Amino acid sequence: MNVNLDCVHGYPTSVEPVHARTEATVARQSNAVHPTPSGYYQLADSIYYWMKHRLAQ
Numbered sequence: 001m002n003v004n005l006d007c008v009h010g011y012p013t014s015v016e017p018v019h020a021r022t023e024a025t026v027a028r029q030s031n032a033v034h035p036t037p038s039g040y041y042q043l044a045d046s047i048y049y050w051m052k053h054r055l056a057q
Helices: 037-055
Strands: 013-017 025-029
Antiparallel strands (some): 013 025
8 A cells, every 4th residue: 555655745735834933835744644535545546456456366
């Protein structure tokens, strides 16, 4: 599962300041446990094609 999940774009992000003394912002992951809906679809695709491969044998 971890090979097929996009760890950069598959998890939710939030825009936060780089540090307390600047107005520059950066996107950081806000939840490292639960993926976004597109991340869940990637996981479902992995499971589906694994099952399809295993049942075809």
